[in-house]
Amino acid sequence: MSAVVVVGAGIIGSSVAYHLARRGVPVTLLEQGPAPATGVTGDSFAWIGGSGGHWPGGARDLREYVRADYRRLEDELPDVALRWTGSLSWADAPAPDPLPRPGQFRIGRSDIAALEPNLRHPPRQAIHTPSDAGVDPTALTHALITAAKAHGATVLYETAVTSLPVTNGRVEGVLTSSGLHSAAIVVLAAGTNVPTLCEPLAADLAIAASPATLARVAAPSGLVKTIVARPDFEVREVRDGELLLVVPHVEGSAAALAQAAQDALQHLKTAFQGSDQCHLLGYRTARRPMPAHGPVIGYATHDRSVYVAVMHSAITLAPTVGRLIADELVTGRPVSELKRCRPRGH
Numbered sequence: 001m002s003a004v005v006v007v008g009a010g011i012i013g014s015s016v017a018y019h020l021a022r023r024g025v026p027v028t029l030l031e032q033g034p035a036p037a038t039g040v041t042g043d044s045f046a047w048i049g050g051s052g053g054h055w056p057g058g059a060r061d062l063r064e065y066v067r068a069d070y071r072r073l074e075d076e077l078p079d080v081a082l083r084w085t086g087s088l089s090w091a092d093a094p095a096p097d098p099l100p101r102p103g104q105f106r107i108g109r110s111d112i113a114a115l116e117p118n119l120r121h122p123p124r125q126a127i128h129t130p131s132d133a134g135v136d137p138t139a140l141t142h143a144l145i146t147a148a149k150a151h152g153a154t155v156l157y158e159t160a161v162t163s164l165p166v167t168n169g170r171v172e173g174v175l176t177s178s179g180l181h182s183a184a185i186v187v188l189a190a191g192t193n194v195p196t197l198c199e200p201l202a203a204d205l206a207i208a209a210s211p212a213t214l215a216r217v218a219a220p221s222g223l224v225k226t227i228v229a230r231p232d233f234e235v236r237e238v239r240d241g242e243l244l245l246v247v248p249h250v251e252g253s254a255a256a257l258a259q260a261a262q263d264a265l266q267h268l269k270t271a272f273q274g275s276d277q278c279h280l281l282g283y284r285t286a287r288r289p290m291p292a293h294g295p296v297i298g299y300a301t302h303d304r305s306v307y308v309a310v311m312h313s314a315i316t317l318a319p320t321v322g323r324l325i326a327d328e329l330v331t332g333r334p335v336s337e338l339k340r341c342r343p344r345g346h
Ligand SMILES: Cc1cc2nc3c(=O)[nH]c(=O)nc-3n(C[C@H](O)[C@H](O)[C@H](O)COP(=O)(O)OP(=O)(O)OC[C@H]3O[C@@H](n4cnc5c(N)ncnc54)[C@H](O)[C@@H]3O)c2cc1C
Pocket: 007, 008, 009, 010, 011, 012, 013, 030, 031, 032, 033, 036, 037, 038, 039, 040, 041, 042, 043, 044, 045, 046, 047, 048, 051, 159, 160, 161, 162, 189, 190, 191, 192, 193, 197, 211, 212, 213, 214, 246, 286, 287, 288, 289, 309, 310, 311, 312, 313, 314, 315, 316, 317
């Protein structure tokens, strides 16, 4: 197959580049930042499977493959290690928790305490999803890129794509800060920047850039065992001694954000015994690409020279989506799993 340029070394672009390269496609991955995962991917909570019930549009059709694709990646890439801890989530009383889906269980206080022994006041009940996992999103992105390069991909950083030049009515590649990169197909995996790069599609794509704040917390190893999603915060261990903590988002000044991070830390300390030494390592607000109608994946031009891949809960979906996109581009045949993800009009 002829050359493909992938724009954006977040989790989606890296997964697409890896899956194409391992099938022998000549791929160049271009990233404007100095390293992989410098977009929203590096600030993700990276809960695999949970996503707070966000499975809009075609995402629902991909859900059943997520776990198997992550297990496959663990086999293919020795550096990829997920934490298959399961998750516990509960809502504020007296609001009822949502009904469990298949693979989820409603469990009571003693079972919750067994799973999270450091919780001071386990709730009366929670939804337990044993198959949920977490991953270090930055490490995963690096692993995908290392493997893509081992399969022959070229990866260039500090290379911003400025436009998609057209010759004889067809996009011939990408124009970057360092010149033209020709390609038969350009895959836009540039997250919230996709509408800027493909302006005619901006209205169709309807991608909101939804802010969310993540804090990193130094903590005793094993303080939090599973992925805990409570009404006031979400927390999980990303590596021994470090927690990821989703901070309820506040619009406003830096001081307001700092206060929100401190408040979330305080809630964590109130909730978990043995957490006195916990302290913030940092926090950041990132803008999540969030197409209104679910993942947008497919050819964006009728001549099939531009392909777009942008979605929410992309950490969860990336291995599946990368595999399916590579299938589609290599075989030239549409895959049915993506049929509800197409850009409107395509
Ligand atoms: C606090 C928080 C919690 C989250 N929790 C979860 C979760 O639990 N589970 C889950 O699945 N998802 C979660 N998400 C969402 C998830 O992080 C995103 O869906 C995902 O990271 C998007 O990946 P991406 O590759 O599409 O975008 P990005 O990571 O933003 O990658 C796009 C890349 O393109 C590059 N780029 C942009 N424009 C150009 C250009 N012109 N030229 C070259 N390069 C360009 C950018 O620099 C960037 O590196 C969370 C997000 C946040 C912020």
